[in-house]
Amino acid sequence: MIWFTWRQFRTQTWITVGLLVALGVLLIITGRSIADAYAAANVAACSGDCTSAVDNFLYEARKGTNGIVYSLATAVMYVVPALIGIFWGAPMIARELETGTHRLAWNQSVTRTRWLAAKIVIVGAAAAATTGLLSWAVTSWANRIDAAAGNRITPEVYGARGIVPIGYALFAFALGVTLGMLARRTVPAMAATLAIYVGAVAAMPLWVRAHLAPATHVTPALDLSGFDQFSRAENGEMRITGGGGPSDAWVLSNQTITPSGQVFTGPANQQYCGPNNGPQACIDWVGTLGLREDITYQPANNFWQLQLTEGGISSPSPYCSPDSASGGPVDASPELPTTEPTTPRLRTASPGAHVPQSVGT
Amino acid sequence: MSSPVLQAEGLSKRYGRRPALSDCTLSIPPGRVVGLVGPNGAGKTTLLHIAVGLLPPTTGSIEVLGGLPASGTAQLAKVGFVAQDTPTYAGLSIADHLRFGAHTNPGWDRQLADDRITKLGLDPSQKAGKLSGGQRAQLALTLAMAKRPELLMLDEPVASLDPLARREFLQGLMAHVAEHGASVILSSHLVSDLERVCDYMIVLVASRVRVAGEVDDLLASHYRLTGARRDPADLPLGAEVIEDSHTDRQSTMIVRSTTPIDDPSFTVEQITLEDLVLTYMAQVTGSRPALEKTR
Numbered sequence: 001m002i003w004f005t006w007r008q009f010r011t012q013t014w015i016t017v018g019l020l021v022a023l024g025v026l027l028i029i030t031g032r033s034i035a036d037a038y039a040a041a042n043v044a045a046c047s048g049d050c051t052s053a054v055d056n057f058l059y060e061a062r063k064g065t066n067g068i069v070y071s072l073a074t075a076v077m078y079v080v081p082a083l084i085g086i087f088w089g090a091p092m093i094a095r096e097l098e099t100g101t102h103r104l105a106w107n108q109s110v111t112r113t114r115w116l117a118a119k120i121v122i123v124g125a126a127a128a129a130t131t132g133l134l135s136w137a138v139t140s141w142a143n144r145i146d147a148a149a150g151n152r153i154t155p156e157v158y159g160a161r162g163i164v165p166i167g168y169a170l171f172a173f174a175l176g177v178t179l180g181m182l183a184r185r186t187v188p189a190m191a192a193t194l195a196i197y198v199g200a201v202a203a204m205p206l207w208v209r210a211h212l213a214p215a216t217h218v219t220p221a222l223d224l225s226g227f228d229q230f231s232r233a234e235n236g237e238m239r240i241t242g243g244g245g246p247s248d249a250w251v252l253s254n255q256t257i258t259p260s261g262q263v264f265t266g267p268a269n270q271q272y273c274g275p276n277n278g279p280q281a282c283i284d285w286v287g288t289l290g291l292r293e294d295i296t297y298q299p300a301n302n303f304w305q306l307q308l309t310e311g312g313i314s315s316p317s318p319y320c321s322p323d324s325a326s327g328g329p330v331d332a333s334p335e336l337p338t339t340e341p342t343t344p345r346l347r348t349a350s351p352g353a354h355v356p357q358s359v360g361t
Numbered sequence: 362m363s364s365p366v367l368q369a370e371g372l373s374k375r376y377g378r379r380p381a382l383s384d385c386t387l388s389i390p391p392g393r394v395v396g397l398v399g400p401n402g403a404g405k406t407t408l409l410h411i412a413v414g415l416l417p418p419t420t421g422s423i424e425v426l427g428g429l430p431a432s433g434t435a436q437l438a439k440v441g442f443v444a445q446d447t448p449t450y451a452g453l454s455i456a457d458h459l460r461f462g463a464h465t466n467p468g469w470d471r472q473l474a475d476d477r478i479t480k481l482g483l484d485p486s487q488k489a490g491k492l493s494g495g496q497r498a499q500l501a502l503t504l505a506m507a508k509r510p511e512l513l514m515l516d517e518p519v520a521s522l523d524p525l526a527r528r529e530f531l532q533g534l535m536a537h538v539a540e541h542g543a544s545v546i547l548s549s550h551l552v553s554d555l556e557r558v559c560d561y562m563i564v565l566v567a568s569r570v571r572v573a574g575e576v577d578d579l580l581a582s583h584y585r586l587t588g589a590r591r592d593p594a595d596l597p598l599g600a601e602v603i604e605d606s607h608t609d610r611q612s613t614m615i616v617r618s619t620t621p622i623d624d625p626s627f628t629v630e631q632i633t634l635e636d637l638v639l640t641y642m643a644q645v646t647g648s649r650p651a652l653e654k655t656r
Contacts, residue, residue, distance in 0.1 A: 004461050007453065099451070103444035104501065107413055108465035109437045109508065 001110055001118035009123060012088060016130055023076065023134070027141045030069045034061050038144050054148045061145050070145065073138045077160035080134060081168035082197050084127045089176020090189035092119055097184040124173055131169035135162065150248030153300050155205035158250070162307040167314030172197045174316035204310065210252050212309040213302045220244060222256060222291040224283055232282065236267035240286065242293040249297040259290045364427060366391045366512050366544045367412060372421035374407050381407040383568040385421070389546070389561065393575075394538060396555030397548040398638055399565035405548040406445055408565065409516045412546070413442045426511055438468055441510030441543075445517050447501035451490030455483055455500055459507070466508040474507035477533070495526030499533065506537050513537075514546045519554055531558050552635045562634070564641045571641040576634060583637050586614045588627040597624060604640045615640045 006013075037060035038044070046053040062070060093116075096102040106112050139161045146152045152161060159165070175196055180189040222242050229241035240256045256264045268274075272285035298306065365388045372385040382404040389395055397405050410416040411423055414431020423429075428436040449458060455478060463469045478485060481499050483492075489500060498518055505513055515534070519527040535558055538545055549555050555562070563573040572579065583603070590612045593602045600618040607613075615632060616622070622629050632640075 001465065003464050007457055007461070008450075011452075100444065100446060100448040101450055103415060103442070104448050104450075104504070106415065106431070107437065107440070107442040107444070107505070108462065109434050109467055110465045111434060111437065112431070 001115060002122065005119050005122045009088070009126070013126070016126075020130070020134065023073075024137060026069055027073065027137055030066050031141050034066055034141075034144060037061050037066075043144075043148065058145065058148050061148075070142065073141060074156065074160040077131075077135060077138055077165045078168075078201065080131055081165060081172045081201075082194060084130070084169045085172025085176040085193045085197050086190045088123050088127060089173040090180045090193045091186045092123060092177050092180060094180030094184055094186045094189045097181075098186055120177065124170060127169045127173045128166050131165045132163075135160075135165040150300065153248070153250040153298055153303050153306070155209070155250065158209075158303070158306070159201065159205070162303070163311040164307050164314070167311035168197075168201060170316055171200065171314040200314075204314075208313075209306060209310060210250075210298065212313075213298065213305045215252055215296050216249075216299050217294075217296050218245075219257070219292045219294050222286070222293055224287050228254070230279075230283070232266070232268045232273050236270070238264070238266035238268050238273075238286075240264060240291070244293040245295045245297045246299060248300040252296045252298065253294075254296075255294045256291050257294045259292070264289075264291055363391070365389055365424075366393075367423070367425050367546070369423045370421055372408075372411065372423055373419050374404075374411060374416065375419045380568045382411070382418075385565075385570050387563065387570060387573055389544075389563075389573075391544050392542065393544055393561040394535075394559050395544070395546040395561040395563060396552075396559035396576075397546055397563045397565060398552055398555055399548075399550065400642060401550055403550075403565045404568045405550075405565055406516055409442070409514050409546070409548060413440055413514060434467075438466060438508065439511045441505035441508055441513040443498075443501045443505045443513075443515040443518050446521065447494075447498040447518060449489040449492075449497055449500055452488060454486050454488050455492075456485040458489060458500060458504060459485070462504045462507055468509045470507045470509050473509070474503055477503045477506070481533075493526075495522050495530065498522060498526070498530055502530065502533065506541075509541065510543060512544045512546070516548050517550070518547070520549065520551075527554065534558070552638045556634050562638070564638055566642050566644075571644070579637060580631065580634060582619055583615065583617050583632050583640075584622050585630040585632050585636075586612075586616060586622065586624075586627040587630070588612060588624075591626075597622065604644055 038057055041053050041057035041060065043050065043053045043057050060066075093102075096105060105115060142161070146157060146161070151157050159168075172193065176189065176193040179192045179196075180186070183189040183192065222240070223244060226243040227240060228243050229239055231239045241254055242256060244254055245251045258264050268282065269285055271277075273282035367387060367389040369385050369387045372382060372387075373380065374382040385404075385408065397408065399405050407416065411418050412425050412430055414429075414436075426436070426439050428439070430440075431437055450461075453461075459471075459474050459478070462474065463471060477499075481496070481503075483496060483500070489497060492500065498521075502515070502518065505515075513534075519530050522530060531554070534545065534547075537543070547555060547559065560576050561574070562576050562579060564571045588611070590607055590610055593605045593612070593614060596602065596614075596616065597618075599620055600616045600622060603615045603617055605612065605614040615636070
C-alpha cells in the first residue's frame with residue numbers, strides 16, 4: 001500500500017516539490033536583500049530609540065520585489081492548506097468511489113482499514129511536512145520584518161507563521177477526505193472543502209483565537225499624545241479611542257471609560273470643544289476628565305501558546321492541545337474533526353455507493 | 362474439497378423498501394464454473410457484492426470458502442473479483458497495476474501475470490485509460506487471476522465487449538480454470554455467454570433465486586410437452602409446470618420433473634439451456650405483475 005499510495009500521488013508530489021523549490025529560490029534571493037537592508041539600517045546595533053532605524057529598515061524591506069514576496073509568502077501560507085484539502089484530501093476517496101476503482105482496490109489482499117489508514121497516514125504526513133517546511137521557510141524569511149514591525153500576533157501575520165499552518169493543512173486534508181467520502185463525487189467535495197476551509201480560517205480570528213490564551217486587561221490613564229479616534233458631533237457626542245496597548249500586541253478591544261467605569265461618549269464642553277475652538281483646547285479639556293483606556297489584548301509573548309493551542313485544535317489528531325489550561329475552548333471547538341469517525345463512515349458509505357450498480361445491472 | 366464454495370441462508374438485501382435480493386438460499390459445490398444469470402436489475406451484482414464483502418446483507422448469512430466475506434487478509438486472498446465495467450486506474454500503466462497486485466497480494470503469481478500480458482500482446486507501459494474495453498477487461502481479469510484465488514467471481518465481465526473480445530476473454534478464463542482449478546462464479550444477463558462455459562447455473566429474477574443446479578441435472582429434469590389441449594393440473598405426479606401455453610386444440614408446457622415423463626399423449630422433448638433459463642425469466646415477468654412493478 002505504501003508503494004501504491006506513493007504511485008497514486010506521485011504527480012502531485014512532483015508538482016509540490018517543484019513549487020516549493022521555486023518559492024525557496026525566491027525566498028533565498030530576496031532574503032539576502034532583506035538582510036542587507038537590515039545591516040544598512042543598523043537595526044541590530046542601535047540602542048535607545050530605534051524608531052528611525054526600524055522605520056528605515058521596514059521601508060527598504062517592504063518596497064519593490066521584497067514587498068511583493070512578503071505579501072506572496074503570507075498569501076501562500078493561507079492558500080496551501082486549502083490546496084492540500086482540495087487536491088489531496090477531497091479526491092483521495094471520492095475519485096475511487098466515483099470511478100469504481102474502490103471495487104478493484106478492496107478486493108486485493110489488504111483490508112479496507114489498512115488501505116484507508118495507509119492513504120491517510122502517508123498523504124497526511126506529506127501534508128504536514130509540506131506546510132511545515134513552507135511555514136519554517138516563510139517564518140524565518142520574515143523573522144526580521146515581523147520583529148521590526150512587531151505585528152507577529154496580529155491575525156493576518158499570525159495565521160501565516162509558526163505551526164498554525166500545519167494545523168490548518170491537516171484540518172483541510174481531513175475535511176477533504178471526509179467530504180469526499182460523504183459526497184462520493186470529486187468536484188462537489190472539492191468545492192465544499194474550499195467553502196468550509198475559508199469559513200473556518202475566517203472564524204478562527206473572529207471568534208475563537210482570542211479565547212485560546214488568557215488575554216491581558218489593563219486600564220491606564222488616557223494617553224493624550226495620540227489617538228486612534230477623536231471625534232465630536234454637532235450634538236456634543238464624543239468618540240475617543242486611545243492608541244493604547246503595547247504596539248506589538250493584538251488589541252481585542254479598546255474603550256475609553258470615565259472614572260466611574262462608564263464608556264465615555266461626551267457630552268463635549270462647548271466652551272473648549274465648540275466649533276470655534278481648535279482641537280488642542282478640546283484635548284486639554286478631555287485631559288482634565290480623568291478618563292482611562294479599557295484595553296483587552298493578547299500580548300506578543302502569547303504567540304507560541306496561541307500557536308500550540310490553535311495548531312492542536314485544527315489538527316485532526318487524537319490529542320487536542322498540549323496546553324490543558326486552555327482546554328475549554330478546545331473541547332468546545334465545532335471544527336474539531338478526528339480521524340476516528342472516518343473509518344466506520346467509510347464502511348457505512350459503501351452500501352450506498354453500490355446502489356446505482358445494483359439497480360442498473 | 363467437498364465443502365461448498367458459497368453457502369447462503371435466507372440472504373436478503375433491501376435498499377429502503379425496495380428488495381434487491383430476497384431470501385436467497387444457495388449452496389454451491391466446489392470446482393464448478395457457475396453461471397449467475399438474470400435480467401438487468403435482478404440482483405446479480407448485489408449477490409456478488411455481498412459475497413466479496415463490498416455490501417453487508419440486510420438479513421441472512423453467507424459464507425464464502427468457509428469464511429465471512431472480506432473478513433481479513435486471508436479471506437481476501439482466497440477470493441478474486443472482477444467488478445462490473447472492469448474498473449482500472451486510468452492514469453496508471455499496466456505495469457503499475459501488476460506492481461499494485463504484487464504489493465498487495467501475498468500469493469501473487471508474477472509469472473502468470475507477465476505471461477498473460479505478453480500473450481495478450483499488451484504493452485506494459487501503456488496507461489489503462491488508453492486500453493480498449495476488451496483489453497481493460499483482460500487486465501482486470503489478469504489482476505484477479507494472478508492473486509491465485511480459490512474462487513474467482515466476475516460481475517458481467519463481457520457485457521460491454523464485442524463478440525470476438527468476449528470469446529477471447531472467456532477462453533482465457535477457461536484456460537486458467539483448466540490449469541489452476543479455481544472455482545468460478547460468472548454473472549451475465551445473456552445465457553448465450555454462459556452456456557458454453559458453465560456447468561452450474563443459478564437463475565436470479567426480480568431479486569429471487571428461481572432455480573439453481575448442475576447444468577446437466579437441470580437439462581435432464583426439464584421437458585417440453587406438446588399434445589392435445591388439456592388442463593395443466595392433471596399432469597402426472599411430480600411434474601411441476603413452469604410455463605404453459607394453449608391454443609384451441611393444443612397445449613405446450615415446459616415442466617420440471619425428477620422422473621422421465623412417460624405419457625403417450627404428449628410429444629416429449631428435451632429443452633436447451635437457453636430455453637430453460639428464458640422460461641424461468643418469463644415465468645416471473647409474465648405471471649407476476651406485482652413483482653414486475655418493483656423492478
